Amino acid sequence: MLGRKKKSEFSGEEVIAEFERLTLDAAAVQRETLRRILDENAAVEYLQRLGLAGRTDADAFRACVPLATHGDLEPYIGRVADGDTSPVLTAKPITSISLSSGTTQGKRKYLPFNDDLFKLTMLVYRTSFAFRNRAFPVDDGKALQFVYGSRPFTTKGGLTATTATTNLYRNEEYKAAVRDIQLPCCSPEEVIFGPDFAESLYCHLLCGLLFAAEVRTVFAMFGHNLALAFETLEQVWQELCHDIRRGVPSPARVADPAVRRAVSALLAPNPALADEVARRCAGLTNWYGVIPALWPNAKYVHTIVTGSMEHYVRKLRHYAGGLPLVAMDYGASEGMVGANVEPEMPPESATFTVLPNIAYFEFIPLKTSDGGDACPVTSYAEAEPVGLTEVTVGEHYEVVMTTFAGLYRYRLGDVVKVAGFHNSTPKLKFVCRGMLTLSINVDKNSEQDVQLAVDSAAKILATAERLEVLDYTSHADVSSDPGHYVIFWELSAAEADDDVLQNCCDELDRGFVDAGYVSSRKTNAIGPLELRVLQPGTFQKVMDHYLSLGAPVNQFKMPRCVAGSNSSVLRILSSSTVKVLFSTAYG
Ligand code: AMP
Secondary structure, eight states: OHHHHTTTTOOHHHHHHHHHHHHHTHHHHHHHHHHHHHHHTTTOHHHHHTTOTTOOSHHHHHHHSOOBOHHHHHHHHHHHHTTOOSOSSOSSOOOEEEEOOOTTTSSOOEEEEOHHHHHHHHHHHHHHHHHHHHHSOOOSOEEEEEOOOOOOEEOTTSOEEEOHHHHHHHSTTHHHHHHTTSOOBSSOHHHHTOSOHHHHHHHHHHHHHHTGGGEEEEEEEEHHHHHHHHHHHHHHHHHHHHHHHHTSOOTTTOOOHHHHHHHHTTOOOOHHHHHHHHHHHHTOSTTTTHHHHHSTTOOEEEEEOSGGGGGGHHHHHHHHTTSOEEEOOEEETTEEEEEOOOTTSOGGGOOEEEOTTSSEEEEEEEOOSSSSSSOOOSOOTTSOOEEGGGOOTTOEEEEEEEOTTSOOSEEEEEEEEEEEEETTEEEEEEEEESSOOBOSSSOOBOHHHHHHHHHHHHHHHHHHHOOOEEEEEEEEEOSSSSOEEEEEEEESSSOOOHHHHHHHHHHHHHHOOOHHHHHHHHTTSSOOOEEEEEOTTHHHHHHHHHHHTTOOGGGOOOOSSOOTTOHHHHHHHHHTEEEEEEOOTTO
């Protein structure tokens, strides 16, 4: 086993024992973590200005340092990016900038990255690996990984700016750090860092098939990328077989010279493998179980399947056949939050256990409007944050982090629910990105509210038509009076019965249960919900659009609400609309 073989360097049981020890008195570990962060950074400009004067206790910290959003810290981070080497936010140097995904807030945020962040991220990865490998031991072999490095650029001040994952990959210690906890990727680095996403994806599939017998795990950072990979396989499997048969990558699919060279070096004419892959693909029904069919020694599929990725779980389960889907850890460009230490849990019940030594955490209590699981969106500015060990099971909170990389009382914006405790540290269920998604007047709906409405309407479609909602987004259309919600759906087949779609549209309208929405609908202050069915391939075009603007593939999250100002995406959606229905749910 991977963990066992490298015992001298990595012992899963020791990592687990250390985790158990750390979580026994999480409050004490948090106090010490805060002390270390503040002691190390006592002289930085940000804390000096706020008058902390070298104090390192939680009371002084909370009294002097206000909660901050990215907007509040942006001028400081901007100075660091522009080359200010004085201790602005951290005493130790910021070694590079991480670019957070910009698809939810319209622009990409700059965030500081340093060696501490690297080490703490690896600690979370090692912890979850120790538990994962105990539950699903993997032999030596390879990982079929759909990973994509982003091309870095240099800031005005000479710092490298790229995605947080690329910052990890680029760290000199990364290869040594992951050797014990990650199987080698089937694809060469040229593929991971290739210039074209579609080309890299094709090559990942090709290399994965070449090493099929050795593949033990299948991975992508976000579930969306994994679903896309196997949807692509459905389209290109014959070309892949052709390439394997001839021992040459298709010139139309693999054009970049470096990528071609690297992939060609792995290929040799192999008609037997090509026949085998073709036979297995042809033997599948609707691609159910394609992963175990083509990669028979794979033990599990590992990816983010929580939050906005939950939509892809059904599809991934379909591709995975009986293989377990293991939820990937919870973190952000700002820093890691929690590890999945219960890998056997299905994605719907996955939780993330906070490691109390990776940052200092606070939680802003949020009121739920209906007491249920719906994402709470009531105003929570005045609620007093509580400490890591002071949270209550069943309650919702916004995560606030103080990190070793210069973020102090930083509002991450994510909403989590406390599912329980592991020793004295909380296990968090990821609920949603905190910000409001759909709103016209007094109505407030989060990303998760949209997802719940879509899930419930999609069930009608699945039952009546055996069709799936492949992807979706929403828009608050205020161009006419009254404004109304528009839901965009791409379905697994172009044709669907009009009556069934009308039922879905009504169910979507009823699915928004927020009191502000329901009352506005009843008084027609919000008009009937509009369901737009899109041409196949529309969301691929939306993704291509974001990628063309520089959005990183690895971090890409389909926006669940498109703002009115985002005219290019609205144009793609409108020009691809094949059917329009209006709800009759409110008479
Ligand atoms: P980025 O800003 O690109 O680093 O993305 C970080 C964000 O992705 C987090 O703040 C979450 O909203 C989301 N995210 C990260 N990990 C998970 C997870 N395991 N489940 C759900 N959402 C996640």
